[in-house]
Amino acid sequence: MMGDIVLNRLTKTYGKGEIKAVDEVSFSVEKGERFGLIGPDGAGKTSIFRMLATLLLPDGGTASVSGYDVVGDFRQIRRHIGYMPGKFSLYQDLSVEENLGFFATVFNTSVRQNYDLIKDIYVQLAPFKQRRAGALSGGMKQKLALCCALIHRPKVLFLDEPTTGVDSVSRKEFWEMLKGLKKEGITVLVSTPYMDEASLCERIALMQSGEMLTIDSPDEIIRNFKGDLYAVRAFPMSQLLGVLKKNPLVASCFSFGEYHHITFKDESVDGQSVTMKELLLFNELTDQGYEELEIKRITPTIEDCFIQLMNR
Numbered sequence: 001m002m003g004d005i006v007l008n009r010l011t012k013t014y015g016k017g018e019i020k021a022v023d024e025v026s027f028s029v030e031k032g033e034r035f036g037l038i039g040p041d042g043a044g045k046t047s048i049f050r051m052l053a054t055l056l057l058p059d060g061g062t063a064s065v066s067g068y069d070v071v072g073d074f075r076q077i078r079r080h081i082g083y084m085p086g087k088f089s090l091y092q093d094l095s096v097e098e099n100l101g102f103f104a105t106v107f108n109t110s111v112r113q114n115y116d117l118i119k120d121i122y123v124q125l126a127p128f129k130q131r132r133a134g135a136l137s138g139g140m141k142q143k144l145a146l147c148c149a150l151i152h153r154p155k156v157l158f159l160d161e162p163t164t165g166v167d168s169v170s171r172k173e174f175w176e177m178l179k180g181l182k183k184e185g186i187t188v189l190v191s192t193p194y195m196d197e198a199s200l201c202e203r204i205a206l207m208q209s210g211e212m213l214t215i216d217s218p219d220e221i222i223r224n225f226k227g228d229l230y231a232v233r234a235f236p237m238s239q240l241l242g243v244l245k246k247n248p249l250v251a252s253c254f255s256f257g258e259y260h261h262i263t264f265k266d267e268s269v270d271g272q273s274v275t276m277k278e279l280l281l282f283n284e285l286t287d288q289g290y291e292e293l294e295i296k297r298i299t300p301t302i303e304d305c306f307i308q309l310m311n312r
């Protein structure tokens, strides 16, 4: 099956080729799918968006959007897509209404013609329609930017970190709106540095330093976590990470909020099962004087999977 967005070994380098921002990345997004690019700053997400939106030329590989080639067919693509860049997509000195009207005019259409598509989102903005975009809250700005990216009824929507710097309530609302676009059949490629947003996509690509770590549904990625994950907490917490890292039972260990997350080594130590290792570790740490010790089996999050894949 031919995907709606197809990347085939797409590559972007900067400088004299020494910075590989996007390194032979391949993936395919189906029509109507909500697909997430998940990765920290510098992973290469923005470069991918800019190449797909025909604002940046690839240095290698190919990519197409709805069958149009990003190099040869850039005009068709520009008419066909909606693009919400991470920053500065709005005119700060124009009002809410004026921004929307402007984007409609650029695409040779009117707000009235496509109002039904943005209605659910725009009603939340309507009370502020006279306000300068620059004076809106972060969450409101993002809603307006989404409306502006949708106003010409694009078939494919590119959203580059739409929730960065937005409060958690607005982030939730924003994802609800994205889910609502499913019924319109719009293909959505969205990026985020927030691992907890990964589960809101149907499929995700985890990215780091220009490379894909894995591509799958969030559930499947979690199912593929290698080993059993445990959360460990004890008092005092300060030296515990180092102690765990040195422990021969422990395979991996990293700090995660108020806990440390660990996996045990695969090979059995003196024929001990994982449960026994948990017990052994508990006893060892108790002997070392740790108090209020807690070791519990947990389900990995996407962030745990990311860290595991990164260190593979």
Ligand SMILES: Nc1ncnc2c1ncn2[C@@H]1O[C@H](COP(=O)(O)OP(=O)(O)OP(=O)(O)O)[C@@H](O)[C@H]1O
Pocket: 014, 015, 019, 020, 021, 022, 039, 040, 041, 042, 043, 044, 045, 046, 047, 048
């Ligand atoms: N114009 C440029 N010149 C030189 N290096 C660049 C340029 N644009 C991006 N880079 C580098 O390429 C790499 C990928 O950047 P990119 O912006 O695509 O990543 P990102 O995942 O979107 O991160 P961010 O959230 O910071 O934008 C980074 O190391 C970045 O410093």
